[in-house]
Amino acid sequence: MTIQTVGLLDALKTPSNPFPGLRPFESNESHLFFGRDEQIEKMLSRFARTRFLVVVGTSGSGKSSLVRAGLIPALRSGMTPAAKGKWRIAVMRPSNDPIGNLISALNTAEVFGSTEPENAAVQQAITESTLRLGSRGLIEVARQNLLADGENLLVLVDQFEELFRFIREARKAGNAKAENDAADFVKLLLESVKAEAHEANIHVVITMRSDFLGDCSQFWELPETINESQYLVPRLTRDQLREVIEGPVALGGGQIAPRLVNQLLNDIADNQDQLPILQHALMRTWNECKDSQHDHQGLPEVIDLCCYEKIGEMADALSKHADEAYGELAINQREIAQKMFKALTGIGEDNRAIRRPVVFSELCEVTQANPEQVKVVINAFRRPDRSFLMPPAEVTLHDDTPIDILHESLIRNWKGKSKPEKDKRLREWVIDESISAQRYRLLVDFFRWNIPLEDESLEEMLEWQERNAPHPAWARRYDNDEKVFRQSLDYLARQSQDYFAQSEAQDNQQYRHKLIVGSIRGIFINSVVLGFVFFLVFFLHSFEPPPGWPPSSLQNQSFIEWAVTQVNATIYWASYDAMMFGSWIFDWWQSIKNPIIKLGTLFVSMLLAMNFLWLLKQKILRNKLTVNCPTDNLPARPIGGTVNRYLCRQGHQFKGKRHNY
């Protein structure tokens, strides 16, 4: 990691797009870094006094840009009376090896590094041994390298909060050396800015997320130093935001409509990701305006509402942009993308979505895809005009290259729909992933404590397994022990087997019972209806004795024969009645003069008839359904095959529980 220097001729160039989008401003872009002069001045005055500055702010407050494009260029330009002279700037992130990274940062060519490769190793080793001598190591390194008169060394530790993660992991793993390393690293920084070390001309700047401020008390003396030199990055005022918008436009040689400026300012309102989102929207709007395809409703060349609406406005610009990349992928690549982003994000301790750098090889394992495919997916998201992922497009990917989401605001703002599965995007994926991880941890607990899985818990676990197809590479992130993962899954398989076997007999019995009861009920209802019809017709026509009654004929006829004639008569009369009723209706219908009423009645009668038929069908079907498959209460979304069949047979009810997947 280095600090970009401003090339002589670069300084005179007009940028093609003066907005950086999601990435932070670089130190050679200070001419585009508007609206922060007041903040820079406050920082400078604190910095000059203590030689130590802790820039603290929320995610998205622009800490990194403020230091890179604000503080450093201000120092280098000599515009501040407090700090004169040349600056050598070592930039680092603590990552997984704070002292090692400090050594590398000090040994770049811009700082103390040697340009000849054979000297580099020697130099590196000297620096390392000196740094590890004691807490004044950094001062000695600076002296060894003979800073010229008036030359200053600035150590910039970006994302200092990584150190706390480093310590946490070291403690978990019982790695005492790592823990000591972290403490030594902090001590090196603190010692080099003390008043008695001022002749060494060392300065330290730290950027840190404000959530971690409390953690600083883990180190001796750090809180005291921070109390002296903290700078909490304030929100920009409306006027400053106006400069952020109008300044680069003017510098890039463009024009922006005042109404769009107001619209942008109103839209940004209280958004936590104020700055990255605004920068991204502006970058996109600028490109849209310069796009030859774009139809300007007003003046061409003026950035106006039409350009802004096209990119999806502030609320959707990021989603839309990321969707473009996602949409270009083939179906199987989309799946890789989904798995990849799930691996690159996480839920922090305070339930906030955070990014989580993962090295390339691990990413391939987690996504279970071949590296070429993963590269295609990564490249789609890190093209220069997109840059959602780090490292930038020009860096080749090796197995140990860390892949990272450029800014957390992407996690919060790339949103899809909660349903269906294919419309989900990063925000939903993160939630899905955290639920999945929860289930997995639960399963491991079940296994460790040997708790039997039953009913709902079993159903949930089976559903989880079917949906996520967990594999060891995935589980490694949540539990380092692969054995535990395999055993837990075995445990789940065993449990479900037992459970099914146990309930099989019971199920079959229940099934048969229901079938019989249902059939009898169906037959009974149908015969009652039929009998009633027969009885009705019989009653209408047969209250007078039929010819051949009294029993004289009875002597000639058997009862059966009599009954048969009666039934025949009933059927005859019934059809006769129906025919008479029909012809009467038909006569009445024919007598209608008005054609509208005539057609109307025809229409209504057809409707009635259809309705009747439909009711009949329902009735029959319902009788059947209740017997065969009691699934009326299944959840809106059918879940995996095994469980589904099993539940069908059991007549399982979900008690109104919804699965929020």
Place this chain on the structure above:
Amino acid sequence: MGFVPGYENDIFISYAHNDNSTHASKPDDDKRNWVSLLEDYIRIRARGRGHELKIYRDVQLNPFTGVNQQLADRISQSAIFICVVSPNYTKSKWCLWELEQAFKLNRPDSMLRIGKYPLDDAELQLTQKELLKKTDHLLEARFYTRDESKKTVDDLQPELFPEHLTEFYKRLNPIVDKIIERLKELRAHHENAQPAEVKENQVAVYLAETSKDLADNEREQIRSELAQSGCRVLPDQPLPRDASQLRIAINKHLEQAKLSIHLIGESYGDVLDGEDLSIPHLQFDLAAKMREQKKLAQVVWLPDELSPKGKYQQDFLAKLKDAAPDFLQSKLKDLKAVIREKLKPALPTGWEDAKEHQVKVCLYYHELDKEPVKPIYSHLLIQRSFKVKLPLKDAQSFSGHQQLLQSSDAVLLHYGSGDDEWFGNLWQQIQRHTSTGLAKPILVRAIYAGKPMTEEKELLDSKDPIIIKNFDDFREETLAQFIERIELAKGGKR
């Protein structure tokens, strides 16, 4: 003597005793009745502003004394007269007598009317009517709402219902502010006899009258916020409801103001007879004209989720979106923040010592280049009689550069012994400061590439900034292009 010198009391409250008692309260429980609450609140608020007031209110009810010269003196010896008007007030001949006495003094500016309960015209006698009609012109706070359609009146009874207290005080706030302001004026008048000068230090803000949905809550909040931070809020009297007077009155107020604030509600607002535009619309237009002449700043605010009623308001909104320079659609807190920003006093530019038409030049150079820069400096300063500043020496702080650059006419960066990094970073800073937020457009930006010669300096090429290359000693012709450009731009402007 009270707050205002020359008067025995600051305030005289004239009220009917019946209005200051309830059936619930004991006769001597004076603390929690209507008028006592009013009096206490005025006293407490004034104390909050650092003024101890002396308020006179006739507490002892003694019908046998009746009116007398002593009471009349009290009225004339009080700086402000407040009457609490209600049906009880009109029925009491003492009250009316007090009111008459107050009018005899002929100080309408120092009289206030508190409407406790609406009057029924039918019950009034002719003489009473005439007297009370005079009070219509006084500044008034109403503590009731009358629903014309239902013929009902809702009045505030804080003495009976504690939940009325907040609203009661809220409505009292503007009146109290008025009282304090008036008392201060009177005091200033007495002490100095030059009240105008005192006022000049106060920033005047025009807070436009708005439609009814925002008047009571949002506008009142902004008004009290402004009043508290020591601004004079205009219009300080209700705008005339007469078309011919209206424009004149608005313009008169706007001329004094530094900032005008327009709150836009859901309805278009009242349109006066003989005027096409509603009062809020007219105020915006007149203020916009002033703004164009750079006499004041203008802020337009509307609530977060506003649904405009009617075509006129929709059209007006569409117009505002295009025309207003500061158009906030947000929460009220954001407006308050913006107002605070706008009222911050401007920083000094650093060019205060320059004459008005003098060309102001910022000259940057590396500290190692003092010698080669000397002739350039003296040429600009002496031969051309420009005003030249050396920001790297003169500017007290980082933002000092911004102030200097933003008000300068030209900037010249001497690029000699400094390294690329110094030059690149410095030029980028200059570029940033000279591209936006300028007091007036900068005429010329130039880079003077001097000794020692390097390949990269040779390659420098640009139209803006203009590049002056001279790797030898300084000659007057070298700067000819630079000066020519300045003269040209200056001339062009004139």
